[in-house]
Amino acid sequence: MKNESVVDLIKDLTAKLSAVAEEFNGRVAQASEPIAVGDVPSEAMLVDRANAVLAERRMRRQFLPEELFHEPAWDMLLALFVSRDDRAPMNIKALVSMSDAPVTTSQRWIEHLHKLKLIDRVIDPTDRRRVEISLSYNGEEAMRSYLRALKRQ
Template identity: 50%
Template sequence: MSNEAAIGLVNELATRLSGIVEEFGRRTDSLVAASRETDGPDEETLIRIAGRLIDQRKRRRNFLPDELFHEPAWDMLLSLFVAYRRRQTLNIKSLVSTADAPVTTSQRWIEHLDKLGLITRVIDPADRRRIEVSLNETGHAAMTRYLEDVARRQ
């Protein structure tokens, strides 16, 4: 093959490749635009759903006996999700109060949530007697997926 033929072949391949790149770009742009239209609910919607679930869980105790509703871990996960999205932290005392369960039971559930890898506990640098609790990335991702699913079904 002569140099001229090789150069011609390279130019032809470059032109074809350029067309493929342009087509890929158009398809990618179209997929990105479609994904923006079908993205999940916004942050405020997820916070509102979590808040509504917390409120519903508290209100049912007005109508039915308390002993029917002992899910302190779930109460804490919902509260931690709202705090995470609002960029707040909860200390153990405030988290325990959201669980509507005895302190020792709530503390056992905090320990269990930590062992499951859903939360992070950090000693408060300003007051070393306090421990701050927050969802970690794993816990936040799981709660987000759940709340997005709730939003889609509404």
């Protein structure tokens, strides 16, 4: 009886995650519509916007309860977008610290972001315990499209 409820719960969660992934993919396709050349913000402007979004997200916590704004995956995607400008991938520990979530929660989100092909994971050849995380091509394009759409508003 208990196993059946766990299986049902897993099936329900899988269905919900699939729905989120489909919606995300649809929005990425929609957001990547052609833009007039004069409207294309520079990479530096996109990084500045991503930094501003991160700062705005953290500022909310000064005024409202922290648990209202718990989106570790989004915080990680923003941090990875900003860090890619430094041309250095983040290790898991640094990425977890950017998410303001417990380690296990962050690791589950990292795994999910990898399954969605939004991030890449590379094991450090000199220290196999260390895993480098960076935005994948799809992740970069999705973030760029989103940040461009913000700029147009």
